[in-house]
Amino acid sequence: MKRNLATGLLFLVLLPAAGGAQSIGGGDVTFKPKGAEPVVFSHELHVTSRGLKCTGCHYHVFQMTKGSYKMDMTKITKGDFCGKCHNGERSFGVLDEQNCVKCHK
Secondary structure, three states, X not given: OXXXXXXXXXXXXXXXXXXXXXXXXXXXEEEOOOOOOOEEEEHHHHHHHOOOOHHHHEOOOEOOOOOOOOOOHHXXXXXXXXXXXXXXXXXXXXXXXXXXXXXXX
């Protein structure tokens, strides 16, 4: 009985860690803006490849609930949402039309 209880507790402790190892954050998120090609946001690219932390964007720039904000390029080019980093200084800029294809595919 004690062995089963210990095994069950160990399973409950390790289960969340195993689930988190499958993908970073929410995986890929696809945005479908009106009048433009879709944008696929890669958590893997931003977190693993660029070394960013989830809290670097979430709670400061984005909520973690899908659809909680109405994004558009007007806001992004003014430095909101993706434009906080994609400003031509921290990362490639959204104002340069040559960069459109980096996100819109």
